[in-house]
Amino acid sequence: MHMSAASKEVQRVMTFCNACRYCEGYCAVFPAMELRRTFSSQDLSYLANLCHNCRDCYYACQYTPPHEFELNIPKTMAELRLETYREFCWPKGFRGLFKRNVLTLVLAILVCFAVIFGTMLMFQGKEVVFSNHTGSAAFYKIIPYQVLVTVPVTIALLVLLVVAKEFATFWRRTGGSLPSFLNLRAHGIAVTDVLFLKYLEGGGQGCTYPDGQFSMVRRWLHHLVFYGFALCFGATVLAAFYEHFLHLTSPFPVFSLPVILGTIGGIAILPGTTGLLYLKTKLDRAPATGKSTAMDIGFLILLFMVSLTGLLLLIFRETPAMGTLLAVHLGFVAVFFLTAPYGKFVHAIFRYAALVKNADEQILSKL
Amino acid sequence: MKSNRNQNAGKVFDVLVIGGGNAALCAAMTARESGASVMLLEGAPIHFRGGNSRHTRNLRYAHDKGNGHLTGPYLEDEFYNDLLQVTEGKTDERLARHTIRQSKDIGLWMERHGCRFQPSMRGTLHLDRTNAFFLGGGKALMNAYYSQAEKMGVNISYESDVYDLEIKDGRFVAARVKVSHSDRRIAAKSVVVASGGFQADIKWLKKYWGDAADNFIVRGTPYDKGRMLKVLLDKGAEPVGDPKQCHAVAIDARSPRFDGGIVTRLDCVPFGITVNKHGHRFYDEGEHFWPKRYAIWGRLVARQEDQIAYSIIDSKSLELFMPSVFPPIEAESIQELAGKLSLSPSMLEKTVADFNASVKGGSFDAGALDDCLTVGLEPPKSHWARTIDRPPFYGYPLRPGITFTYLGVRVNDKSRVMMQNGNLSANMFAAGEIMSGNILGKGYMAGFGMTIGTVFGRIAGKEAARHAHERSL
Numbered sequence: 001m002h003m004s005a006a007s008k009e010v011q012r013v014m015t016f017c018n019a020c021r022y023c024e025g026y027c028a029v030f031p032a033m034e035l036r037r038t039f040s041s042q043d044l045s046y047l048a049n050l051c052h053n054c055r056d057c058y059y060a061c062q063y064t065p066p067h068e069f070e071l072n073i074p075k076t077m078a079e080l081r082l083e084t085y086r087e088f089c090w091p092k093g094f095r096g097l098f099k100r101n102v103l104t105l106v107l108a109i110l111v112c113f114a115v116i117f118g119t120m121l122m123f124q125g126k127e128v129v130f131s132n133h134t135g136s137a138a139f140y141k142i143i144p145y146q147v148l149v150t151v152p153v154t155i156a157l158l159v160l161l162v163v164a165k166e167f168a169t170f171w172r173r174t175g176g177s178l179p180s181f182l183n184l185r186a187h188g189i190a191v192t193d194v195l196f197l198k199y200l201e202g203g204g205q206g207c208t209y210p211d212g213q214f215s216m217v218r219r220w221l222h223h224l225v226f227y228g229f230a231l232c233f234g235a236t237v238l239a240a241f242y243e244h245f246l247h248l249t250s251p252f253p254v255f256s257l258p259v260i261l262g263t264i265g266g267i268a269i270l271p272g273t274t275g276l277l278y279l280k281t282k283l284d285r286a287p288a289t290g291k292s293t294a295m296d297i298g299f300l301i302l303l304f305m306v307s308l309t310g311l312l313l314l315i316f317r318e319t320p321a322m323g324t325l326l327a328v329h330l331g332f333v334a335v336f337f338l339t340a341p342y343g344k345f346v347h348a349i350f351r352y353a354a355l356v357k358n359a360d361e362q363i364l365s366k367l
Numbered sequence: 368m369k370s371n372r373n374q375n376a377g378k379v380f381d382v383l384v385i386g387g388g389n390a391a392l393c394a395a396m397t398a399r400e401s402g403a404s405v406m407l408l409e410g411a412p413i414h415f416r417g418g419n420s421r422h423t424r425n426l427r428y429a430h431d432k433g434n435g436h437l438t439g440p441y442l443e444d445e446f447y448n449d450l451l452q453v454t455e456g457k458t459d460e461r462l463a464r465h466t467i468r469q470s471k472d473i474g475l476w477m478e479r480h481g482c483r484f485q486p487s488m489r490g491t492l493h494l495d496r497t498n499a500f501f502l503g504g505g506k507a508l509m510n511a512y513y514s515q516a517e518k519m520g521v522n523i524s525y526e527s528d529v530y531d532l533e534i535k536d537g538r539f540v541a542a543r544v545k546v547s548h549s550d551r552r553i554a555a556k557s558v559v560v561a562s563g564g565f566q567a568d569i570k571w572l573k574k575y576w577g578d579a580a581d582n583f584i585v586r587g588t589p590y591d592k593g594r595m596l597k598v599l600l601d602k603g604a605e606p607v608g609d610p611k612q613c614h615a616v617a618i619d620a621r622s623p624r625f626d627g628g629i630v631t632r633l634d635c636v637p638f639g640i641t642v643n644k645h646g647h648r649f650y651d652e653g654e655h656f657w658p659k660r661y662a663i664w665g666r667l668v669a670r671q672e673d674q675i676a677y678s679i680i681d682s683k684s685l686e687l688f689m690p691s692v693f694p695p696i697e698a699e700s701i702q703e704l705a706g707k708l709s710l711s712p713s714m715l716e717k718t719v720a721d722f723n724a725s726v727k728g729g730s731f732d733a734g735a736l737d738d739c740l741t742v743g744l745e746p747p748k749s750h751w752a753r754t755i756d757r758p759p760f761y762g763y764p765l766r767p768g769i770t771f772t773y774l775g776v777r778v779n780d781k782s783r784v785m786m787q788n789g790n791l792s793a794n795m796f797a798a799g800e801i802m803s804g805n806i807l808g809k810g811y812m813a814g815f816g817m818t819i820g821t822v823f824g825r826i827a828g829k830e831a832a833r834h835a836h837e838r839s840l
Binding site for chain 2: 016025060061062066203212
């Protein structure tokens with residue numbers, strides 16, 4: 001079977017690790033490795049996505065360069081992981097987007113803004129868009145209710161479809177079966193692993209990130225982003241529920257649940273993304289791949305902009321700037337979701353899939 | 368460290384620590400905690416710091432009851448009996464018991480200095496009651512200790528090659544050091560020498576092993592050349608331990624000459640036959656469990672011509688042991704395998720045929736001393752003897768891999784160096800591999816080198832600081 005250079009390197013590294021095993025206490029990768037004696041390309045894709053890039057093993061390893069064995073687990077894992085993002089991408093024609101991530105983001109932003117502003121100005125006119133709207137249904141004066149429902153729902157369904165397809169591809173291509181996917185206990189364990197970011201704990205003292213010192217900072221920052229995003233997402237779903245089922249009309253009052261959740265979420269994402277970006281500037285690059293830097297940074301900036309524009313919209317929603325801010329915010333949100341399956345966001349899909357697979361095989365191995 | 372060097376030029380330190388492994392760091396931290404100014408000289412560059420400790424994984428210590436990383440109690444008497452077994456009595460009971468007593472609950476001290484232990488593991492070594500495993504292994508432990516030592520204010524200088532000691536009347540005055548191409552003299556009120564054995568000095572090994580030493584593989588650091596050991600012995604320190612002996616295990620012959628560490632191990636021997644370059648068997652491969660026998664196989668292979676041997680198994684046994692780093696050499700027939708291993712095909716076929724003919728079937732059990740043995744074969748195979756007949760066949764080349772040497776300097780229970788005239792040195796202390804021969808005269812016990820290093824490192828650091836303090840009064 002054909003193996004890429006990145007796969008071959010992870011295979012070489014894992015062969016050393018499996019004869020050593022000193023790092024087995026750090027994360028899930030090593031116990032998963034110990035269930036195998038040889039590593040197929042399916043195994044390697046799975047292990048690469050099970051790796052959380054905490055880098056603890058790099059600093060503990062006796063064999064990192066300049067040692068002649070030249071083992072660099074986090075770096076080789078990251079490079080293979082990036083390959084799997086492209087390989088499991090759907091539709092296949094979109095693979096190139098991973099390679100030109102910055103261009104993708106910039107183009108997506110331009111297109112989304114052009115479409116939103118263009119249609120707004122074309123259908124509503126300058127006076128409406130740039131004037132003051134307050135009270136119930138203020139947003140709908142800028143963008144009609146039907147549009148504000150159908151477009152996001154269409155995008156959401158599309159993205160969901162792509163994400164499901166990519167998950168399924170990962171599952172199949174790493175040797176997963178339907179029964180193992182239906183192992184609910186495995187899903188329970190994986191969800192807990194995600195919610196607590198168990199494998200950024202490095203056995204209790206955190207990850208060696210951004211440098212050789214152990215720290216929980218990255219884990220906490222990731223929590224801010226993750227839970228902030230979850231709150232914002234929850235706020236949006238709740239707002240839709242209010243509109244459709246409770247027949248309440250947005251904008252909702254500042255002390256309504258959707259606004260409170262969204263505000264807390266947005267406020268959490270700002271320091272979360274900023275902190276993660278800051279850590280990248282302090283990064284010891286030896287265990288890192290340079291190949292995903294643009295993608296990682298682009299994703300963090302995009303998330304930052306989504307939440308910043310959302311908060312600005314809240315603050316200035318009773319001024320003439322509301323129309324513009326609404327358009328900008330929705331533009332960033334649209335870009336975020338449309339590019340999600342083709343950028344850093346996919347780490348969440350494949351990491352979760354890998355964690356479920358890991359939980360499933362660990363349960364089986366202990367039977 | 369540059370600024371430190373200039374700032375420290377001409378300074379007389381309270382305690383100078385020579386070496387950069389476990390014992391050296393334990394000494395440096397303890398001396399610093401006692402209020403001494405401390406300079407630590409590590410010969411290796413920062414990346415390879417930590418001596419052989421960077422290749423270790425666990426440490427054995429006495430404890431009354433289990434804890435988060437040890438499954439049950441391990442008391443002094445059991446500990447001492449285990450030591451007696453491996454050394455066959457070649458130990459100093461007083462010092463050995465002292466080490467064991469001082470090791471009690473040493474894990475707590477280690478944790479306070481940055482060590483993290485791994486919750487008891489599922490590994491096959493059966494050490495989870497007696498030995499505490501470092502999370503991430505010895506290099507992670509060394510990283511933690513170096514980081515802690517720096518925080519405490521220990522001066523650390525890497526690539527500092529100490530080549531001589533000024534000793535007057537059994538008293539240390541200063542060390543001569545080569546640091547980044549300059550020659551420096553570092554004076555201190557007392558010194559802790561914790562710079563390991565001489566196993567990486569092939570020339571020295573040749574004194575005892577002749578040209579055979581050219582075929583030895585040094586498993587650990589290439590920096591343990593025993594320079595300080597030689598200087599101390601030349602300048603009147605009393606030797607201890609058999610200079611001719613070294614701890615050597617059989618490892619993969621394809622390993623690098625130095626620093627291959629743990630991954631070079633091979634655990635296949637008990638499941639097949641092992642032949643020398645003439646295709647002859649030379650020892651009972653199934654005498655006992657491999658962890659109890661791998662240490663004698665280093666010397667067994669060292670005695671074979673060209674210091675090479677080949678372990679041969681068939682496909683029945685391939686998955687019975689830990690996977691190897693280097694893939695086995697594979698063939699569909701014994702003849703083909705012999706060709707690939709550059710052995711005489713007819714000889715190897717005969718050896719395998721003779722072996723197969725003498726195998727008396729029993730019920731094979733890799734986890735027990737089973738009843739599969741040979742009858743009428745010389746040398747016999749006492750356990751796990753199964754016919755080698757199911758292709759593919761696999762071969763692993765073996766060479767002796769040296770872990771450490773036994774020769775050291777004699778010390779007392781305060782880690783103080785004893786001189787040949789019977790006096791104790793006033794201000795020279797030794798810790799770690801350089802003095803482990805006081806306690807470990809023969810054999811080895813997993814994780815005990817780290818015990819000796821930690822216990823005597825701490826004692827040496829404390830005593831060296833006390834001596835420096837008394838001199839300042």
